[in-house]
Amino acid sequence: MEALENLGVWGSILIAVVWSALPIVFILLYALVTLYAEMKIAAHIQDRLAYMRTGWHGTLQPFADILKLLQKEDTISSAADRKLFRLAPYVVFMGTYGAFSAIPFSSIYIGSNIDLGVFFIVAVSSLVVVGILMGGWASNNKWSIFGAMRSAAQMVSYEIPTALAILIAVMITGSLNLQDVTKFQEGGIHNWVVFGGPLPLTQKLLLIPFTLVTFIILFIASLAEVNRTPFDLPEAESELVQGFNTEYSGMRFAMFYLAEYANMFLVSAVTVALFLGGWTSPFGSFLSGPVWGLFWFIGKCLLLVFLQIWIRWTLPRLRVDQLMYTSWKVLTPFLFVCIFGVGLILVL
Amino acid sequence: MAAVRAYFNNIWIALTTVAVGMKITFKHLFVPAVTLQYPDVKLKLPERARNRLYVNIDDCIGCDQCSMVCPVDCIIIETIKSTPDQDLGTTSTGHKKRLHVPVFDIDIAKCCYCGLCVYPCPTECIVMTDVYEFSEFDRNRLIYSFSIMTPQDIELAKEKLKKAEEEAAAKKAAATAAAAKAVQPSGAQALKPASPEPGTPEQPGNS
Numbered sequence: 001m002e003a004l005e006n007l008g009v010w011g012s013i014l015i016a017v018v019w020s021a022l023p024i025v026f027i028l029l030y031a032l033v034t035l036y037a038e039m040k041i042a043a044h045i046q047d048r049l050a051y052m053r054t055g056w057h058g059t060l061q062p063f064a065d066i067l068k069l070l071q072k073e074d075t076i077s078s079a080a081d082r083k084l085f086r087l088a089p090y091v092v093f094m095g096t097y098g099a100f101s102a103i104p105f106s107s108i109y110i111g112s113n114i115d116l117g118v119f120f121i122v123a124v125s126s127l128v129v130v131g132i133l134m135g136g137w138a139s140n141n142k143w144s145i146f147g148a149m150r151s152a153a154q155m156v157s158y159e160i161p162t163a164l165a166i167l168i169a170v171m172i173t174g175s176l177n178l179q180d181v182t183k184f185q186e187g188g189i190h191n192w193v194v195f196g197g198p199l200p201l202t203q204k205l206l207l208i209p210f211t212l213v214t215f216i217i218l219f220i221a222s223l224a225e226v227n228r229t230p231f232d233l234p235e236a237e238s239e240l241v242q243g244f245n246t247e248y249s250g251m252r253f254a255m256f257y258l259a260e261y262a263n264m265f266l267v268s269a270v271t272v273a274l275f276l277g278g279w280t281s282p283f284g285s286f287l288s289g290p291v292w293g294l295f296w297f298i299g300k301c302l303l304l305v306f307l308q309i310w311i312r313w314t315l316p317r318l319r320v321d322q323l324m325y326t327s328w329k330v331l332t333p334f335l336f337v338c339i340f341g342v343g344l345i346l347v348l
Numbered sequence: 349m350a351a352v353r354a355y356f357n358n359i360w361i362a363l364t365t366v367a368v369g370m371k372i373t374f375k376h377l378f379v380p381a382v383t384l385q386y387p388d389v390k391l392k393l394p395e396r397a398r399n400r401l402y403v404n405i406d407d408c409i410g411c412d413q414c415s416m417v418c419p420v421d422c423i424i425i426e427t428i429k430s431t432p433d434q435d436l437g438t439t440s441t442g443h444k445k446r447l448h449v450p451v452f453d454i455d456i457a458k459c460c461y462c463g464l465c466v467y468p469c470p471t472e473c474i475v476m477t478d479v480y481e482f483s484e485f486d487r488n489r490l491i492y493s494f495s496i497m498t499p500q501d502i503e504l505a506k507e508k509l510k511k512a513e514e515e516a517a518a519k520k521a522a523a524t525a526a527a528a529k530a531v532q533p534s535g536a537q538a539l540k541p542a543s544p545e546p547g548t549p550e551q552p553g554n555s
Contacts, residue, residue, distance in 0.1 A: 041377065044378075044379075045376050046376070047381050047383075048382070049381045311370065314370050330359060
């Protein structure tokens, strides 16, 4: 580290590059594992076996899939807007990856320890909508534009419950910096915000119903944010072929895919950092430390990702009006009540 | 008030039914898969499964019934009559073989696996087996020839038959000539045909 710093400007640039490239290494590894896990979980829920012939129990299948995607021809339809079409997958991935910079993976690793961490994540991940809309519009295809429109409507609607749920966690922890939010919850499972946070007992007990409801609502809203079933209307393969990425092939399609999986992790990470204690150990000071912190954080996130996959293979897709009903008439009013309740309890 | 109750009731139903569904899928996560790893593990076929045809040519008497009953004409049989001095033996079911079978081809690509050819066979020599993995890259390889006769055998059989027929014809001509000479006044006997080989009519191999 010191030797690099002695190199002056170039050393610090090198450090910055390595520092910022760490999440992408993680995302790629995580995408490989999740790709495999999703297919396996899906298969076993349906009493099937999934991949069995590529390596031991098909463990090499993700690599084979990536190899296939790399070899595929990158087709662009003649009626497409070529520039926007090519740009869209990168915008989507940029939105996701940008948000990763404010995620506290461990007590010693956070891309950028900014004070407006959560706010930054909410703002930057909105770029995903722009990318999806861009891809759908540029494809010049009916399925794509329908998917993109739905995606825009859905993500804009669900950003409100998400933001409100985040606001409740912020009200309790008193900070927008995710590192501070996580440190606030140190000391064991009972100090997590989902169980009222480390507040005096009476306040804590009063808070628990509100925080539990908020946590569930944040999870539901985050499912909608990343277009996962039962909110996968933008993709809806039974109605819209593949939605906004119908026209994409090869590496550009892979980019969308990677962004989707990275997004799943991102929303789980935000939920974990805000409600489930982030990188703190559930057993207080036992098994805590920077490395264990990384383990706990990723473990908790993968648990939520598993929950997302589990829900995907359980529930059917919602209708558009049901989707809007859930957002505006159920989640948002419940969150208003929660904000009022939490505010009252915190003031008293 | 009823609307409010319906609103909360709906939310409650939504949450509980989701929980019920997720419980079921979670249980199934640990139920053993029903998948059979096909090329490694195969499903046991039912006893009367109809798949690839097999002909036990040693038992075939060349009666052509399977070929006639075939709805898609995928069986082609050619026969050569044997001469009285040849003994082709008997089938395992005790039928006497009277015909050479130089061609017994089944175009399995045409076969519709109806199994109709199996029932009329008097010697039960055409059967459906449980083999179903016989795809080929070349369609012609799906024409199965079951005959074991070599071209020389066929030639020999044909020649023998020809000779026997010629002899019979000569005999017949001589007989008619003699009869015409001997029984000139009553001509009725001369019209009786002389068969080249004595056959028993109830044997299906002697059509």
